[in-house]
Amino acid sequence: xxxxxxxxxxxxxxxxxxxxxxxxxxxxxxxxxxxxxxxxxxxxxxxxxxxxxxxxxxxxxxxxxxxxxxxxxxxxxxxxxxxxxxxxxxxxxxxxxxxxxxxxxxxxxxxxxxxxxxxxxxxxxxxxxxxxxxxxxxxxxxxxxxxxxxxxxxxxxxxxxxxxxxxxxxxxxxxxxxxxxxxxxxxxxxxxxx
Numbered sequence: 317x318x319x320x321x322x323x324x325x326x327x328x329x330x331x332x333x334x335x336x337x338x339x340x341x342x343x344x345x346x347x348x349x350x351x352x353x354x355x356x357x358x359x360x361x362x363x364x365x366x367x368x369x370x371x372x373x374x375x376x377x378x379x380x381x382x383x384x385x386x387x388x389x390x391x392x393x394x395x396x397x398x399x400x401x402x403x404x405x406x407x408x409x410x411x412x413x414x415x416x417x418x419x420x421x422x423x424x425x426x427x428x429x430x431x432x433x434x435x436x437x438x439x440x441x442x443x444x445x446x447x448x449x450x451x452x453x454x455x456x457x458x459x460x461x462x463x464x465x466x467x468x469x470x471x472x473x474x475x476x477x478x479x480x481x482x483x484x485x486x487x488x489x490x491x492x493x494x495x496x497x498x499x500x501x502x503x504x505x506x507x508x509x510x
Contacts, residue, residue, distance in 0.1 A: 326386060327351050339432050341401040345387050346436060349405055352379040380407050388412070394419055400427070401437035404444040417448035429456040431464045 330347030359372035384407065387396045393415040396402035403420035423432075424445065433441060445454040461467040 326382065339397070339399045341399040341433070341437070342396050345383075345396040345402060348379070348383055349407065350436070352376060352383065352407065355379060383407050384409055398423070399433065399437075400424060400431075400441055401433040404433075404437060404441040406440070406444065414448070417444065417450065420444060421448075421450040421453050424450075424453050424457055429453070429460045429465070430462070431457065431466070 326344045327347035327350075328344045330343045330350070355372055356376045359376055362369060362372055383405075387402070388409075389395075390412070393412050394403065395405055395416070398419075400420065400423050403416055403423060408416045420441070424441075431438070442454045442458060445451070445457075457465070459467050461471050
């Protein structure tokens with residue numbers, strides 16, 4: 317994205333990793349990544365309609381480049397502030413994929429398999445761990461029964477997402493739409509094009 321005088325800019329407003337537990341992923345990172353996703357979907361919808369126009373494709377390539385330029389620390393191979401959500405992004409250059417996946421796994425293990433993310437981390441983190449061979453870590457995280465965890469929610473009888481505070485667990489909100497993804501659309505987003 318280009319701002320005034322041709323400077324590269326990111327999206328600076330948004331909810332970020334909404335209702336995070338401890339580590340807040342910068343909202344400009346998550347918002348810019350979601351902007352990338354929107355443009356990627358527009359490109360795919362355009363192709364489905366038979367339009368081979370390249371504006372959206374070019375924009376996704378530029379956004380991916382910008383995200384990696386601005387948020388990927390190539391020395392330690394961490395995105396943004398190193399949060400679990402930031403490491404689950406699927407925009408990693410090929411030469412860093414294994415290291416980012418290992419860093420994500422390490423972040424979860426060092427956090428005793430606790431959820432240190434919410435939305436959008438909840439949607440992508442288990443999948444990214446599993447996709448890169450850390451299935452056991454994803455399973456440990458999914459079945460842990462001490463808060464903050466999904467297992468804790470189930471053990472307590474919650475049927476919807478809950479919001480953690482520093483001292484108490486509160487139930488707020490209903491069945492969060494943020495956690496829903498149609499299977500077919502999800503597959504189209506995450507699998508590379510042939």
